[in-house]
Amino acid sequence: MGIFLDYWKMAFFNIRSNKVRAFLTMLGIIIGVSSVVAILSIGNGMSNFISGSLSSMAGSYFEVYTNGSKPITTRILDNTVEKFDSITGYSEVLAFKATAAGLKKEVEVKVESGNEMFKGKDSNEIIAGRYFDKSEYDLAKPVCVIDQNGAKEIFGREDVVGEFINMVAYGREFTAKVVGIRKAGSALQSMLFGGPKIKVEMPASFVNELFGMDPDSLYDVLLFVDDPENAVEMSVKAKQYIAAALNERGTDMVKSYELNSGIAQFSSILAGVTAFVMLVAAISLFVGGVGVMNIMLVSVTERTREIGIRKSLGAKTVSILWQFLIESGLISLTGGVIGIVLGYLFSFLISAIIKAAGSVTVLPEFNIVMILVVALFSMGIGIFFGWYPAKKAAKMTPIDALRM
Amino acid sequence: MNNDFLEIKDLKKSFGTGEARQDVLRGMNFTVKKGEFCVLLGPSGSGKSTLLNIIGGIDTPDEGYVSINGDKLEEMNEKQLTMYRRKHLGYVFQMYNLIPNLNVKENIEVGAYLSDKPLDVEEVLTTLGLQNHKYKYPSQLSGGQQQRVSIGRAVVKNPDILMCDEPTGALDYKTSKEILALIEDCNKKFGSTVIMVTHNEAIKYIADHVIKLRDGVVRHNDINEKKISAFELEWYPWMWHSKM
Incomplete structure (x- = not known):
């Protein structure tokens, strides 16, 4: 299991030694995740607000x-x-x-x-x-x-x-x-x-x-x-x-x-709008994922020799795969975490803008499930887009890798 | 049964096709006994590295076979070859090939993780005189120190065969002797069979078994009865490329 710790460590050091590159790669993920978080939390806040302020009136x-x-x-x-x-x-x-x-x-x-x-x-x-x-x-x-x-x-x-x-x-x-x-x-x-x-x-x-x-x-x-x-x-x-x-x-x-059906209608419109904006945000996440893939391909090329050494020492194909998957996962997870924090801040900013514009207090709502899902999803993007480069690295034969 | 550990039989290997075809190994035969310190001597282009790669299971011959303890590498699939490298081999490269993002101790641990019967990392660090440098990164080390780490990474696996590809090729005279002494130590202390590729003819005096290669075949295959220790060894830069 110790080697797993080393993969994390290597991934961390590799990211740290290419700070600017890693940050630019993360940027796509950060933008995507922060918009998703902001939209979700404001959307939740909106529907809370609507049910809170309208449902007391409804029904009587x-x-x-x-x-x-x-x-x-x-x-x-x-x-x-x-x-x-x-x-x-x-x-x-x-x-x-x-x-x-x-x-x-x-x-x-x-x-x-x-x-x-x-x-x-x-x-x-x-x-x-x-x-x-x-x-x-x-x-x-x-x-x-x-x-x-x-x-x-x-x-x-x-x-x-x-x-x-x-x-x-x-x-x-x-x-x-x-x-x-x-x-x-x-x-x-x-x-x-x-x-x-x-x-x-x-x-x-x-x-x-x-x-x-x-x-x-x-x-x-x-x-x-x-x-x-x-x-x-x-x-x-x-x-x-x-x-x-x-x-x-x-x-x-x-x-x-009847107001309840009005609320339902309003809520479904709101849900539709939220879903659409989410889709747009998801596209930026996808673009971010492609960025991760691109940088991982560069990383694999740069470290061909390292792959060769590890393989000639008897590292299994699957452990090379893990090494690069962990790295891409770590990049996008870090981007995701930064994105969550930024999204959190953004949603309060949006809330303040709504308040200034319409004197409506919409409190963004966060829940731990949403944050976990977003974090896992961003890591999933890294793993998904990191798969191809990692596979490419893992498939190298040691002799070819060493010759480069 | 003889006690031949490694057997090389009719090994042939060529690169390229047609006009560009180059026969690197043209039917090579020799055996190495367990625990031997074996030196493969030969000028550039004599097929040393290719041979080492084939023994290391990272390249395949066109004809002939390599067998270790009676197991033929040619009959192994990719997975078995990986397990063979993992279980039996330690590799020391000319250019050290350390992983730049890991420190000395971690680089050696990379080897230890890959073995079923690793030596104690701390003990290896002590043997190699790296205790004071164990938290340094490769870029902070001199060439000799880096080569020690590379040796450490190979011997910590407690390999049956320690393969050294020009381990002193990039080092100065004094450091080279230290490195050779270390390899000698490992050979004695841990009982690993050492197969060292070099073009420095002086090194033959510290080996049990000297195999001289030229143009892809074995020219001389001698057992050295009067081997000396690495510290008694002397050579001068102008001797390095002396005629075989």
């Missing part, structure tokens, strides 16, 4: 909406709630952009309105005050719940319960009293759902009155379920039921959207 409700040609009446919705035990209630959804008068300048806000159940659409809790209640909804009171960031932007502070916000939308001015503050949502939520970052929630009854709309003609509703497990099934069933009630069975006038 689903959305049913029409293409606008026929409204859904409250009677149909009442019947739906009655028919399906799992559906606990519904809320209309009316959302529009408005301009709010802020402390220094006008601020664009997104008004979302519904009934008191609309509170459950957002998983971020109410951190001050309360949500508007049923009586305020029934009386179409001009009250609102604003999110933390919005409070800061409009008033310059967070404790704004009891304050009034003046807003303009579609040429109509209105004033709403702040009754509650909601914790700020993650940036991804506004990124995914679009629109202004500030969210103002109001009773839909007030909005209907403001714009003179029919409170019984709904185009977009949320239906709440008792158990997240039922959300997907109910979204399908309720959609069919409502479509049937509107005489639109089998057409695509009525649609439903």
Whole structure:
């Protein structure tokens, strides 16, 4: 076994005595491995982030909406709630952009309105005050719940319960009293759902009155379920039921959207993108591997005499093979380890860039399995690409090797 | 049965074809006894190195055979030849051929790993006077020191046959004598059969058995009854290429 130690030693010394050459050879592997590590860890971080910030919202409700040609009446919705035990209630959804008068300048806000159940659409809790209640909804009171960031932007502070916000939308001015503050949502939520970052929630009854709309003609509703497990099934069933009630069975006038499937879709897109970028990174690993092969061929040529000596002393073909495989494995393993470290640093850099660009905190995620797999894979590349040169060395006859 | 250890029978070898064909060995015959110090003398081109390579199992003859202890090399396959080299042979090259990335001790260990019955590495280092240099690399050693390491690498295997290809060819007078004395020591101490190729005729005085080669055949095959030790040996540079 001692000779194995010597192979490692010889490989190490040989690499050390050709530092620049070995480094340039490793460079391909380093670039490949570091990009793979960075992509994997950021990809993992992304999907963690998405499931973390979205799945808390998912499951408690689903959305049913029409293409606008026929409204859904409250009677149909009442019947739906009655028919399906799992559906606990519904809320209309009316959302529009408005301009709010802020402390220094006008601020664009997104008004979302519904009934008191609309509170459950957002998983971020109410951190001050309360949500508007049923009586305020029934009386179409001009009250609102604003999110933390919005409070800061409009008033310059967070404790704004009891304050009034003046807003303009579609040429109509209105004033709403702040009754509650909601914790700020993650940036991804506004990124995914679009629109202004500030969210103002109001009773839909007030909005209907403001714009003179029919409170019984709904185009977009949320239906709440008792158990997240039922959300997907109910979204399908309720959609069919409502479509049937509107005489639109089998057409695509009525649609439903359930956040879990949205998350799944988003995750699969993310996985696809990650896989594609990985492929690109893998190509650079392949190129790095070819570099290893090239340098090993040079090494074999340079050390032909050494091979001859060892063979004439009685070294077996397989031990020459080992000697060179260990060397190429060591080169690419070293490159792999450096690549892992660099990839680790890169991923934090990317994370910082994402944060600076979108104020989203995506923490890169590493796990030991991933690192081991990458390290073994990079060593595997060395062995794979080192095989041909090593075989070439091992096959030399001692007399030919000594003559050179 | 006689006690012939190594038998060379009708060995022929040529290189090239047609016009360029060159017969290097043209039917060579001799035997060497176990434990003998045998010197193969001959000018350049007399076939010494080719013969040594064939005995070493790294080259093959066109005709004839080499047998060791009754085993013919020609009948061995690649694996058996490797095992033969590993078990029976120690090689000392003219140009030392050490592995530059390994230090003295490690270079000798390369030989030790390849043997079933290696000598103690430390003992070999002491015998060769290399104890103080064992952690040096070949590039830090003089020619004589490098040749000692090369001898160490060969004898540590405790080989039956120690093959020396012009071991003093690149060394000065004084160092050459030291190296010869060492080989002589190994021959006595470890009982290895020594086959030394040289063109330095003076060396014949320290051998048990002197075989002179010329143009691919054995010209003289003498047993030296009055052998002297390497330290008694004297020669001068102008004698090196004296006529045979």
